[in-house]
Amino acid sequence: MVEGLGEDEQRAWQGLLAVMLVGIPQVERTFRAHGLVHIEYGLLEALTARPLRLSDLAAVGNVSISRLSHRVSKLVDRGYVRLKPDANDGRASVAEITDEGRAVIAAIAPHHAKALREVLFDHLSPEQTAALADAMQVVGTELGACLDGRPPGEERPA
Secondary structure (H helix, E strand, O other): OOOOOOHHHHHHHHHHHHHHHHHHHHHHHHHHOOOOOHHHHHHHHHHOOOOEEHHHHHHHHOOOHHHHHHHHHHHHHOOOEEEEEEOOEEEEEEEEEOHHHHHHHHHHHHHHHHHHHHHOHHHOOHHHHHHHHHHHHHHHHHOOOOOOOOOOOOOOOO
């Protein structure tokens, strides 16, 4: 037990730890089978919506530019992503998912969703899922890791 936490805080923390330590590795198996790590899968998934400037992709993936550069290079080498100059700013690059990248996401997505449901959502009522979503968006947004519905690059309201 973490001294100083209330009973509900303890229960929430213990549940979160269980999800992180037991559940997340189960979910990660869905994309590791395709040679991807969590961050790479997330970057590809983000790019399925539209091409993104690397700085915006870093914000979506909640990674530093240097870590993003390393991961994107691996995705480019595998043929899943291509980089092109930003039409509005020649100093910036835009990442775009390739057909091969879309194919790997399409192959993984049903297994990924199934694993997420088995690990998390199948154990919750729709009301609990909505409450969890609300709570995690608040926490993630406060940590700077969620865009809270904003497009990449848009500042969070004060």
